[in-house]
Amino acid sequence: MITFGTFLLAMVAVGIWTYQENLTFADFALGGRRLSAPVAALSAGASDMSGWLFLGLPGAVYAAGIGATWIAVGLAVGTYLNWRLVAPRLRTYTERAGDATTLSAYLEERFEDGSRMLRLVSATVTVVFFTVYVASGLLAGGVLFEGIFGGGFEFALTVFAVVIVVYTVLGGFRAVSVTHSVQATLMFIAAVALPVIGVVALGGFGALKGALDHKSPALLGMGDRAEFVGDRWGAGQSLGAVAVISLLAWGLGYFGQPHILVRFMSIRSTREIPMARRIGVAWVVACLAGVSLVGLVGIAVLDHPLDNPETVFIALSAQLANPWVASILLVGVLAAIKSTADSQLLVSAMALTEDFYRAFVKRQASDASMVLAGRVTVVAVALVAYVIALSGGAVLDIVAYAWAGFGAAFGPVILLSLYWPRMTRAGAMAGIVTGAVTVIAWKHIDPLLGPLRSGIYEMVPGVLAATAAALFFGRFVGSPPRRVWSGPLDKKNAATAPVG
Structure with a gap:
């Protein structure tokens, strides 16, 4: 309680400290594009790896074995490609687009959309999916607090939500990014330290392999999925190509995550991106490998099988570490949950403020009124997400959908x-409409296929359908933008000239 209380108060203090830095809406939304390479890298990683990193992923490995780590492989590759392919150009293009503070504003400028419908549709998609995403973060925080301290899920959820809202409302993007550097460090320590403690307690990797083989040989097969039923692991079954593709497909999601892409938009210069990429990819790989190992160690170490596999990190911390060490490890879990929830909360609030309020209600809104509107929408989105989170559910399932x-x-x-x-x-x-509709509809369409049901992750048909629609309509419908966007990166104000 002392450790958790100190951490939460420190987050609120950062919000108070950065309150005076939000003189303009650009400061509140993007931190004035002043993030250094290490801060941008750690903030992107912390925003990406939410509570599912310590709850959902190790829980999946605990229940199914090492075959579940195909998710981690896909995410590691996706992280690298996102930094390599998207970060440099998006940083430059969004600055050329009149210092766009949201993806919707960038897309409107990039495609010269005078009707503003592109901004309206993209902002609507952002708000809808992010509200669900924020709910998953609040849910994970409630599960963590209840699992450690008791006191009831609703009370735990309320405390967690209030703290996030307070420092996000006060400090905006700057507060969120500063706290992410600390939270990413705590996440790294927790992800690496606990599996090391567990392997040492077992007597080494040889002892871990022996214990897992005794439970079920399927636990150590990359192509297998063990069956966790009751209090034991069965022989399991082959994952199959569809399952492996579905798990790897998580990596495809990186190119469209606003809470990660906004970190690329806010870095100081494209010259800092190579360093940020190295830091970010190394951090992600270490954290994914560590928490995957936690799931395996939990199978071998824990005295009794867990009713809820997503609590394996919490249970292992309590069993292997003294209360002070365990509290630091569990603060890492709290940091993971908070760092994503606050990012998503801020981005969705910015979409409501920039893409609805200023775009359609008050186009000449002053910076002061925009910052105020941003703070009000943070509270509004949090309230809706809070109501959704009260209904419960599996953290990994909600995250996968969003x-x-x-x-x-x-x-x-x-x-x-x-x-x-x-x-x-x-x-x-x-592309935007087809991708969103396909993801929403797939869960209802796939089961209706009966024997032909694929069971594939909705990301795969969603990306394929969106790409096909964007290519077809982009080639045959409408005229290309008149402005030339290509050119040396990091130069403002690309020349305006007819394409070709």
């Missing part, structure tokens, strides 16, 4: 906007 929604709706369109000069507004609109 991740697929963003990846399919925005991923193909963002990539095409950066690399296909002749892409049209119709292509962008078709």
Whole structure:
């Protein structure tokens, strides 16, 4: 309680400390594009790896074995490609687009959309999926607090939500990013330290392998999925190509995640991106490998099988470490949950403020009124997410749904906007709508296919459909933008000239 209380108060203190730095809406939304390479890298990683890193992923490995780590492989590759392919151009293009503070504003400028429908549709998709995503973060925080301290899920959820709202409202993007550097460090320590403690307690990796073989040989097969039933692990079954593709497909989602892409937009210069990429990828790989190992160690070490596999990190910390060490490890879990929830909360609030309030209600809004509107929308989104979180559910399932929604709706369109000069507004609109609708509809369509049911992760059909729609409409409907966006990165104000 002392450790958790100190951490939460420190987060609120950062919000108070950075309150005076939000003189303009650009400061509140993007921190004035002043993030250094280490801060941007750690903030992107912390925003990405939410509570599912310590709850959902080790829980999946605990229940199914090492075959579940195909998710981690896909995410590691996706992280690298996102920094390599998207970060440099998005940083430059969003600055050229009149210092756009949201993806919706960038897309409107990039495709010269005078109707503003592209901004309206993309902002709506952002708010809908992010509200669900924020709910998953609040849910994970409630599960963590209840599992450690008791006191009831509703009370734990309320405390967690209030703290996040307070420092996000006060400090905006700057507070969120500063706290992410600390939280990413805590996450790294927790992800690496606990599996090391567990392996040492077992007597080494040889002892771990022996214990897992005794439980079920399927636990150590990359192509297998063990069956966790009751109090034991069965022989399991082969994952199959569809399952492996579904797990790897998580990596496709990176190109369309606004809470990660906004970190690329806010870095000081494209010259700092190579360093940020190295730091960010190394951090992600270490954290994913560590928490995956936690799931395996939990199978071998814990005295009794868990009713809820997603609590394996909490249970292992309590069994292996003294209360002070365990509290630091569990603060790492809290940091993971908070660092994503606050990012998503801020981005969705910015979409409401920039893309609805200023775009359609008050176009000449002053900076002061925009900052105020941003703070009000933070509270509004948090309240809706809080209500959703009260209904409960599995953290990984909720995250998977929202991740697929963003990846399919925005991923193909963002990539095409950066690399296909002749892409049209119709292509962008078709890609966003098709991707979002496919993800929403797939869970209802796939079960109706009966024997033909694929069981594939909705990200895959969503990305394929969105890409096809964007390419078709982008090629045959509408005229390409007149402005030339290609050119040396990090130079403002690309020349305006007819394409070709």
